[in-house]
Amino acid sequence: MQHVDAGIETTDVVIVGSGFGGLAAAKQLSKSGVDYVLISATPEHLFQPLLYQVATGVLPSTDIAPPIAQILRRHKGADVRLGKVVDIDADAAVLTYETEQGPRKIRYGSLIAATGATQSYFGRDDFAEKTFSLKTIEDAKLLRAQIERVFAEAAKADRETRERLLSFVVVGAGPTGVEVAGQLKELAKRHYHQEISVTLVEGAGAVLPPFGGSLSEYARKSLTRNGVEVLLDTFVTDIEPGKVTVKTKDGVERGIGAETVVWSAGVAAGGFAKLLAEATGCETDRAGRLLINPDCTVGGHADIYAIGDMTSLNGYPGQSPTAMQEGRHVADIIRRKKPAGTPFVYWDKGSMAVISRFSAVTKLNDRIKFTGTIAWATWLAVHLFYLVGFRNRFVAVLSWLVAFVGTGRPGFDETDTPARTEAPRDRQAA
Numbered sequence: 001m002q003h004v005d006a007g008i009e010t011t012d013v014v015i016v017g018s019g020f021g022g023l024a025a026a027k028q029l030s031k032s033g034v035d036y037v038l039i040s041a042t043p044e045h046l047f048q049p050l051l052y053q054v055a056t057g058v059l060p061s062t063d064i065a066p067p068i069a070q071i072l073r074r075h076k077g078a079d080v081r082l083g084k085v086v087d088i089d090a091d092a093a094v095l096t097y098e099t100e101q102g103p104r105k106i107r108y109g110s111l112i113a114a115t116g117a118t119q120s121y122f123g124r125d126d127f128a129e130k131t132f133s134l135k136t137i138e139d140a141k142l143l144r145a146q147i148e149r150v151f152a153e154a155a156k157a158d159r160e161t162r163e164r165l166l167s168f169v170v171v172g173a174g175p176t177g178v179e180v181a182g183q184l185k186e187l188a189k190r191h192y193h194q195e196i197s198v199t200l201v202e203g204a205g206a207v208l209p210p211f212g213g214s215l216s217e218y219a220r221k222s223l224t225r226n227g228v229e230v231l232l233d234t235f236v237t238d239i240e241p242g243k244v245t246v247k248t249k250d251g252v253e254r255g256i257g258a259e260t261v262v263w264s265a266g267v268a269a270g271g272f273a274k275l276l277a278e279a280t281g282c283e284t285d286r287a288g289r290l291l292i293n294p295d296c297t298v299g300g301h302a303d304i305y306a307i308g309d310m311t312s313l314n315g316y317p318g319q320s321p322t323a324m325q326e327g328r329h330v331a332d333i334i335r336r337k338k339p340a341g342t343p344f345v346y347w348d349k350g351s352m353a354v355i356s357r358f359s360a361v362t363k364l365n366d367r368i369k370f371t372g373t374i375a376w377a378t379w380l381a382v383h384l385f386y387l388v389g390f391r392n393r394f395v396a397v398l399s400w401l402v403a404f405v406g407t408g409r410p411g412f413d414e415t416d417t418p419a420r421t422e423a424p425r426d427r428q429a430a
């Protein structure tokens with residue numbers, strides 16, 4: 001139910017963010033016919049796990065970023081708006097959000113904040129302008145344009161220039177870094193038929209640190225076999241045009257030639273998480289994530305919930321299942337299917353990461369783990385299942401056949417590339 005009083009609109013529930021957490025909460029509220037206003041800084045629901053496939057031309061961007069308004073079009077109580085939330089008065093329960101038509105104010109009965117996280121550069125914000133990141137659809141298109149450019153220029157260049165152009169450094173050997181490094185090698189070998197150099201730099205002592213043990217070792221060996229140079233216990237200390245300087249834990253420094261640097265190390269919650277922390281007195285961790293209460297409420301405010309990547313609770317992973325389960329949990333409290341104050345409990349269904357074609361790792365629990373083609377096929381099936389929309393799933397399967405059975409890259413047919421006018425972290429909504 002909505003009404004407007006003294007220029008401030010009033011509604012029962014406001015959801016901020018159209019990512020995994022926001023969408024899951026919206027769908028759950030719709031089950032009980034609860035009206036809500038969903039405000040998002042971006043018009044799409046972005047399927048971030050497949051951003052690396054857009055960047056490397058496997059998928060067109062439209063497949064992984066359908067408009068949120070279209071997804072929720074059949075939900076009667078859904079009111080979807082494009083806007084960036086820029087202020088909150090937590091005592092008056094009023095949000096201010098910027099729209100193309102100017103600022104708007106809205107009073108909520110309950111607020112669900114799901115604004116995600118941005119890239120962290122560990123105090124070296126200047127790295128943002130010198131590297132490519134993978135957080136938004138624009139990021140993926142920019143990296144794709146860079147990849148196309150270097151391969152196109154390399155095809156006409158002398159040997160020395162070609163080697164310079166085709167040198168990539170990927171920082172961070174979490175799932176995204178591993179996927180990008182593995183996919184770059186595959187792209188060069190199977191699509192462009194070129195030799196490239198890819199170096200994967202990781203500060204921890206293992207590839208895919210959360211997996212650990214035999215799975216991390218499998219991933220490292222698999223990357224190395226594909227020609228990726230893996231540097232563990234190594235930190236990036238400087239980045240300048242064409243060169244990345246790294247230092248090992250033992251203090252040995254070296255320079256690596258790199259025309260393209262992809263940054264996939266660390267996350268930070270800023271933007272609305274910071275505003276909420278200031279407005280509610282909620283503590284944050286070192287990455288700026290809100291230390292929410294067990295029921296996902298924020299500070300002493302029973303009407304404000306925060307979920308997903310902008311929060312930290314019980315060490316649950318900053319991944320889409322956490323955001324979705326938290327979204328459904330708080331929606332269940334709001335629609336009175338669960339008593340107020342019910343603590344959120346995460347159901348760990350396992351983790352998986354792709355290394356390259358036919359190579360992946362899957363960990364269901366400490367005992368059940370598998371690798372190789374079965375893990376790779378499982379990864380594809382799970383991601384297909386969660387991809388929103390029948391058409392997108394259908395096109396994704398066709399694109400995967402073209403890219404993984406054949407050698408084509410349907411994503412490169414897309415021509416629209418955003419201009420790189422701002423540092424990646426400024427382009428991020430949060």
Ligand SMILES: Cc1cc2nc3c(=O)[nH]c(=O)nc-3n(C[C@H](O)[C@H](O)[C@H](O)COP(=O)(O)OP(=O)(O)OC[C@H]3O[C@@H](n4cnc5c(N)ncnc54)[C@H](O)[C@@H]3O)c2cc1C
Pocket residue numbers: 016017018019020021022039040041042044047048049050051052083084085086114115116117134135175176271272307308309310318319320321323352429430
């Ligand atoms: C490259 C990459 C690969 C990943 N791979 C995996 C994977 O394989 N498996 C996995 O489980 N997880 C993966 N993740 C993590 C997963 O995508 C996140 O955990 C998940 O997206 C978190 O959901 P969320 O709702 O908290 O935030 P997000 O999905 O990031 O959504 C945030 C939303 O908030 C909006 N927003 C931000 N600020 C504002 C504001 N001020 N006002 C209004 N709207 C705002 C944004 O526009 C966006 O719609 C990956 C992430 C990345 C970046």
